[in-house]
Amino acid sequence: MIDLKFIWYQLRRNPVSLAGIVIVAMFALIALLAPIIAPTPAGQSNAYLIPREGYSPVPQPPSWAHKFGTTQGEYDIYYGVIWGTRSAFKVGLAVIGATLLLGIILGSIAGYFGGIIDEIIMRITDIFLAFPALILAMAVVAALGPSLNSVLIALIIVSWPAYARVVRGDILAIREEDYVEAARGVGASHFRIITRHILPNSIYPVFIMASLDIGAVVLSAAALSFLGLGAPEGYADWGQMIQFSRNWIVGPPGQPLAYWYTVVIPGLFILFFVLGWNLLGDAFRDILDPKLVKR
Amino acid sequence: MELRAYVVRRVLLLVPVLFGVTLLIFGLLQLFTPIQRASLYISDPKQLANLDQIIERYGLNDPIWKQYWTWLNQVFHGNLGWSKVASMPVDNAIWHFLPSTIEIVLFAAPLIIFGGIYLGSKAAANKDRTVDHVTRVGAIIGWSLPTFWLGLMLLMVFYGFFHGLLPPERLSTSMQLVVTSSGFHQYTHLNTVDAVLNGNIRVLGDALRHLILPVITISVVNIAFIMRLMRSSMLESLGKGYILTARAKGLDERTVVNKHARRNAMIPVLTISGYLLASLASGVVITETIFNYRGLGWLAWQSAVRLDIPTVLGFALFTGVLFVLTNLVVDLLYARIDPRVRLGGQAK
Numbered sequence: 001m002i003d004l005k006f007i008w009y010q011l012r013r014n015p016v017s018l019a020g021i022v023i024v025a026m027f028a029l030i031a032l033l034a035p036i037i038a039p040t041p042a043g044q045s046n047a048y049l050i051p052r053e054g055y056s057p058v059p060q061p062p063s064w065a066h067k068f069g070t071t072q073g074e075y076d077i078y079y080g081v082i083w084g085t086r087s088a089f090k091v092g093l094a095v096i097g098a099t100l101l102l103g104i105i106l107g108s109i110a111g112y113f114g115g116i117i118d119e120i121i122m123r124i125t126d127i128f129l130a131f132p133a134l135i136l137a138m139a140v141v142a143a144l145g146p147s148l149n150s151v152l153i154a155l156i157i158v159s160w161p162a163y164a165r166v167v168r169g170d171i172l173a174i175r176e177e178d179y180v181e182a183a184r185g186v187g188a189s190h191f192r193i194i195t196r197h198i199l200p201n202s203i204y205p206v207f208i209m210a211s212l213d214i215g216a217v218v219l220s221a222a223a224l225s226f227l228g229l230g231a232p233e234g235y236a237d238w239g240q241m242i243q244f245s246r247n248w249i250v251g252p253p254g255q256p257l258a259y260w261y262t263v264v265i266p267g268l269f270i271l272f273f274v275l276g277w278n279l280l281g282d283a284f285r286d287i288l289d290p291k292l293v294k295r
Numbered sequence: 296m297e298l299r300a301y302v303v304r305r306v307l308l309l310v311p312v313l314f315g316v317t318l319l320i321f322g323l324l325q326l327f328t329p330i331q332r333a334s335l336y337i338s339d340p341k342q343l344a345n346l347d348q349i350i351e352r353y354g355l356n357d358p359i360w361k362q363y364w365t366w367l368n369q370v371f372h373g374n375l376g377w378s379k380v381a382s383m384p385v386d387n388a389i390w391h392f393l394p395s396t397i398e399i400v401l402f403a404a405p406l407i408i409f410g411g412i413y414l415g416s417k418a419a420a421n422k423d424r425t426v427d428h429v430t431r432v433g434a435i436i437g438w439s440l441p442t443f444w445l446g447l448m449l450l451m452v453f454y455g456f457f458h459g460l461l462p463p464e465r466l467s468t469s470m471q472l473v474v475t476s477s478g479f480h481q482y483t484h485l486n487t488v489d490a491v492l493n494g495n496i497r498v499l500g501d502a503l504r505h506l507i508l509p510v511i512t513i514s515v516v517n518i519a520f521i522m523r524l525m526r527s528s529m530l531e532s533l534g535k536g537y538i539l540t541a542r543a544k545g546l547d548e549r550t551v552v553n554k555h556a557r558r559n560a561m562i563p564v565l566t567i568s569g570y571l572l573a574s575l576a577s578g579v580v581i582t583e584t585i586f587n588y589r590g591l592g593w594l595a596w597q598s599a600v601r602l603d604i605p606t607v608l609g610f611a612l613f614t615g616v617l618f619v620l621t622n623l624v625v626d627l628l629y630a631r632i633d634p635r636v637r638l639g640g641q642a643k
Binding site: 123126127130131133135136138141142146222223226228229239242245249250260264267271279282 | 311312315316318319320323326327435436438439440441443444447448451455456458572574576577580581584585595596600602607608610611614615619
């Protein structure tokens with residue numbers, strides 16, 4: 001069983017995990033407050049579309065009207081990164097949620113029933129794990145047609161097998177416990193045994209691990225967007241903003257770094273977002289390590 | 296002998312996986328209508344008039360199992376369709392673009408492996424001292440860096456700020472002309488190797504100049520990964536009894552760390568070489584895209600963006616099969632090094 005107080009105590013003592021918590025909390029705050037700190041212009045129905053000043057391809061430097069300047073196509077960078085935080089959380093939560101659900105269902109079926117069912121499910125995970133994740137994701141997105149939904153589907157397809165395997169392993173370990181045997185003895189159904197007796201005793205570590213993968217998921221989504229396979233043009237999305245900046249890494253003669261803000265600002269948002277989750281993930285890995293003795 | 300049994304079992308397990316890999320790619324192909332799929336084999340717009348013949352020839356209206364069989368047969372004969380992006384059959388395109396990618400990997404892989412192992416063991420040997428803290432912070436930042444952003448930042452500095460010091464693409468135009476001229480024999484299509492074989496210093500210099508940034512870009516994340524793994528593996532190894540023995544018998548610290556601890560700590564690092572290959576394959580797509588470096592990754596990107604489905608799926612199939620086979624080799628090597636692996640099931 002997991003002891004939340006113990007986890008909290010460990011997190012507070014560790015400066016690295018504290019930094020992770022602060023960074024992630026700040027991003028959560030930005031995502032929540034997006035409508036206030038970057039209000040959507042009146043008359044625009046979809047808040048996730050970045051407002052643009054015009055159609056000129058040349059980026060404009062930061063000014064009063066555009067705090068971080070504008071990127072290719074005169075899209076406002078400030079609005080883009082703020083609402084991009086929201087889309088990042090949306091993508092991360094959607095993918096992790098669906099992945100966990102699939103992983104838990106298939107993993108617990110495989111682990112609980114064992115035998116031929118286990119063999120089939122595990123061979124299926126082998127097949128999906130046979131591809132480098134980004135390449136399978138690219139193939140799926142290309143086959144479905146590039147869009148935000150295709151990216152979500154592709155990321156779910158490439159990430160569920162790992163979770164199914166972890167869940168299966170945990171359940172194998174707990175399947176033979178006395179209380180499971182007892183439940184079986186009094187005639188509980190398979191469904192009841194899995195949901196009431198096995199999952200509550202095995203699932204929390206996977207749950208926490210999965211939620212900490214949000215950073216990695218967002219990074220993959222941004223990579224797909226950068227490759228031009230993600231959200232439609234103008235959607236508030238960090239990867240796409242980096243893609244916009246691709247043509248502007250070298251400034252006009254004499255000012256080679258003139259357009260730095262188009263590259264640096266969205267990049268730092270991605271970097272810190274992923275860094276925050278990774279710091280948190282590291283701390284949790286230490287805490288959840290069974291070799292660590294509780295005192 | 297158990298090793299032979301392990302090898303046989305491992306190779307047999309490969310068959311269903313490879314079968315499944317083809318099935319998955321075939322499944323993705325089924326998202327398209329027969330007419331769309333027929334057009335994937337077309338290289339010349341004139342052939343559009345004969346679409347029915349193509350559907351007939353490739354059996355695209357047959358029952359699904361029969362279609363799969365026909366398709367698999369085509370794949371075995373190297374027919375993966377026509378690549379719009381490369382204007383040649385997909386299998387030719389893969390072989391055509393492969394050398395550039397091999398060239399990047401050839402430089403990146405040793406850097407990643409030796410760099411990661413060196414930094415990781417250095418950090419572990421100096422646990423909780425400055426070296427350790429610096430490398431750990433470096434590793435977690437490197438691990439979180441978006442590869443595509445790192446590449447652009449490097450270009451901004453070394454191409455923009457330093458006036459074209461380290462340019463994108465694979466060769467500069469003048470050197471490209473030299474390489475394709477009749478006086479220059481392309482033995483391997485790896486520019487650096489060919490330049491050495493031809494004794495052409497200028498081509499070698501130019502090829503290296505174009506390789507530096509892509510190699511750094513693809514390496515940073517992976518060095519960070521191996522370093523972290525090596526550090527924890529090394530820390531575990533340093534706590535073992537044989538280290539105490541080595542110290543007790545008066546060996547100096549360098550020998551203890553380099554000979555006794557590091558060698559044992561490297562075994563777990565070996566097992567992730569399969570993972571490293573996958574990471575490199577993904578990294579190559581992003582890196583080659585940023586630097587406009589025309590290799591397999593660039594081809595995959597172009598074909599994905601331009602919806603050149605045969606090339607995308609052909610590339611995915613190629614990497615999938617390659618990846619499965621590499622993992623087999625790694626597992627077998629590992630079983631040879633560490634007897635506990637092949638005993639796995641029973642030894643518990």
